[in-house]
Amino acid sequence: MDLNELQQLSTWLKASGLGCLELSRPGKTVKIYVSTDLDVEVIESSDVEVQTKAVPTRSSLIDVKTKIAGIFLPTHPMRETPFVSVGSRVQANSIVGLLKIGCIYSPVVSSAAGIVRKVKANSGDLLGYGETVLTLECECE
């Protein structure tokens, strides 16, 4: 596996909203992590040197995606106001909604700091893996 392929994989990972990929073959393991808050990819391999590649950041629109499947709840059932609405300013890693899986409430977490421009998912929607919940205008430089 060469560097281009690794980069292609990491691009796909980011595009799908997945956080980690592990590929194993006898004697070889490749793990790719996508760091959600720093916008940095870390590629680790047992036979390739660890390398870090910083992607230049810019003010842009970012989709916040699901990392697990579930029923979308914009508001906690014990509360009246939603976690965020259009125009809300959110911090990186803050909770923007919930995915209900049986009696579990899994948080949907903002991948960057920014302002909510569009909430795409509706209350009660059954969302799959990697689906867009909302769009943020990123406040990165």
Next chain:
Amino acid sequence: MIEILSTAGMASVQDIGRDNYLRYGVGNAGAMDRVALIAGNILLKNQDNAAAIEVVIFPFKVRFLEDTVYALTGADANAEMDGESIPPYWVRQAKRNQVLTLSAPRSGARVYLGVAGGIDVPVVLGSRSTQLRGEFGGHQGRTLRQGDLLPVGSAQHPKSVGQANLGPGFGIGPPQISLPLGDAVGPSRTFVRVLPAAEYEYYEEESLDLFWSTDWKITSQSDRYGYRLAGNTLVPKRDMELRSHGIVPGVIQVPHNGQPIIQLRDAQPSGGYPKIGTVIEADLWRLGQARPGSFLRFVETSYEDALLASHAVRDYLNRLRRLTDLYDLCGAQI
């Protein structure tokens, strides 16, 4: 260790309570909302009866003196940690020296702050709960004060040590949502199921009708010992004089003024007033979340239905247990 930073009183260390000592005249004590206490312990991977802090007066502030996995259950206290809002029925991790602030809930009365490993105060008569009347158990047998340091037991939780990145935590469906009861008329009225008790038949027919069909206001003279209610006067067919006898949390007594009292977790274990009914065990947690000034409605039930209600609570907690274990397997970051 946890340091209590707030001056607001009445918070106490509570576990499930000491149910086996009533016969010796020792009251139950224990969490007023037992379902919330156990749900918190499930989130924390504690034993069901691990002790937590029961908070009733807000704002309430604590500082975690070491990295701690904690859970918030019971009423929604709009909790905040370093500017981040923490939802109710939620488990999270705090870093050393982080401060958690609980604010007055919009509805509900009691918040449980549990920690992985439990609040590790000494066990007295089989329980860590605070016996306020007897001044033993809990933290020095009293409610918590500013500056109190509470020890945390050794945690079974796998995420409790040395995790570099703090996740957002996760939550569970609250019993208020999963175990609804009565009309959805808002938080100002709580429905509880009641079994007729020994002296039920000695009340006038009209009083019994009013007992089931009208609102009972929880007066300000209501606390962990019991709730004094205000409403229509309940009139017995004839005056009753009873000898003192054993009573349990949930018993609804009627003193001479005809205004009922519900005995609760810190009630003394005996009393002599006539008993018109008993709030079923499965609904005592609802009373724990009903606040003074709000209203109660009594719903007549049968022994069989009371047992079914207990099973429903047990099934709810088992569901939580099963799904939190599964969710952890999925690599939940807390």
